[in-house]
Amino acid sequence: xSSKKGSIVVVSTGMTLGAHMTPRCRSYIEHxxxxxxxxxxxxxxxLESINPNYQSLQGLYxxxxxxxxxxxxMVDTMMAAVREGKNVVGAFYGxxxxxxxxxxxxxxxxxxxxxxxxxxxxxxxxxxxYADMGIDPGxxxxxxxxxxxxxxxxxxxxxxxxxxxxxxxxxxxxxVKRFSTGEAYRQVLVDLLSEHxxxxxxxxxxxxxxxxxxxxxxxxxxxxxxxxAHVSLISTLVVPPSQKMVKNQTVLDxxxxxxxxxxx
Amino acid sequence: xxxxxxxxxxxxxSQFDKSQxxxxxxxxxxxxxxxDEVVPPPMVHDTPDDEDEQEDKIVQ
Numbered sequence: 509x510s511s512k513k514g515s516i517v518v519v520s521t522g523m524t525l526g527a528h529m530t531p532r533c534r535s536y537i538e539h540x541x542x543x544x545x546x547x548x549x550x551x552x553x554x555l556e557s558i559n560p561n562y563q564s565l566q567g568l569y570x571x572x573x574x575x576x577x578x579x580x581x582m583v584d585t586m587m588a589a590v591r592e593g594k595n596v597v598g599a600f601y602g603x604x605x606x607x608x609x610x611x612x613x614x615x616x617x618x619x620x621x622x623x624x625x626x627x628x629x630x631x632x633x634x635x636x637x638y639a640d641m642g643i644d645p646g647x648x649x650x651x652x653x654x655x656x657x658x659x660x661x662x663x664x665x666x667x668x669x670x671x672x673x674x675x676x677x678x679x680x681x682x683x684v685k686r687f688s689t690g691e692a693y694r695q696v697l698v699d700l701l702s703e704h705x706x707x708x709x710x711x712x713x714x715x716x717x718x719x720x721x722x723x724x725x726x727x728x729x730x731x732x733x734x735x736x737a738h739v740s741l742i743s744t745l746v747v748p749p750s751q752k753m754v755k756n757q758t759v760l761d762x763x764x765x766x767x768x769x770x771x772x
Numbered sequence: 773x774x775x776x777x778x779x780x781x782x783x784x785x786s787q788f789d790k791s792q793x794x795x796x797x798x799x800x801x802x803x804x805x806x807x808d809e810v811v812p813p814p815m816v817h818d819t820p821d822d823e824d825e826q827e828d829k830i831v832q
Contacts, residue, residue: 550779
């Protein structure tokens with residue numbers, strides 16, 4: 509255990525306010541010297557009601573500013589408080605370690621400097637998606653990609669599994685400075701996906717509710733209609749499998765041979 | 773109970789009866805919700821940096 513004063517615990521506040529935060533995460537927030545986070549405004553109000561010493565990182569975002577700079581500043585802000593000897597809690601919505609660079613990086617840097625640091629798990633949008641849409645990712649498998657990354661790099665799409673694309677509202681944003689792209693960018697995504705799926709293939713836009721007053725959104729449409737669909741920063745694209753799994757007879761034969769040997 | 777505490781209770785308590793809300797509380801909640809806005813998650817989707825690639829044990 510480190511004897512250095514100052515520490516950081518990165519906690520996950522979950523997706524739906526009040527419903528998803530674990531008792532352990534709440535306890536860390538209650539007892540922190542300072543809570544620093546990036547969350548929707550309502551969640552920030554809620555966190556402030558739990559610990560009045562809450563500092564929002566939302567002001568670090570700006571249109572036209574490279575988001576990598578924003579995330580670096582988030583880490584620097586949290587580390588500055590740790591170096592002051594404070595017991596810091598970093599609070600991030602959803603699961604703090606899912607699709608989030610800054611929370612992982614601050615834990616890494618704090619440990620490197622000899623401070624106690626760890627992350628607490630939470631409920632992510634992915635968890636909510638499985639429950640709300642009735643999808644078991646173990647049934648035929650599930651591939652997850654950040655949408656722009658899928659578009660920029662040569663990835664292997666498996667149309668026999670679910671394909672889940674995150675941040676579809678930012679599809680094709682190579683500048684990393686915008687908060688939305690548009691129809692023309694989503695058309696490029698559709699062109700890419702149409703190499704693996706029929707244009708009539710049914711896909712869904714999913715959005716998880718942030719409060720118990722909000723409704724979840726599950727909107728089905730043909731793949732070809734995705735460009736004109738309403739999408740936002742919280743939209744996720746769900747592409748069900750379009751093909752059946754094909755047995756790997758070579759491996760099955762090897763396994764059958766092993767089974768025979770073990771019976772002897 | 774403040775509006776934000778009420779919102780927390782609505783999220784946490786599966787047995788909470790929404791019909792018990794007063795019109796004043798409903799108005800407070802509607803105002804709170806309308807003030808909310810979506811924030812981008814703190815992630816980078818571009819090329820992973822060198823340090824990340826080292827940890828991923830990527831062989832060039």
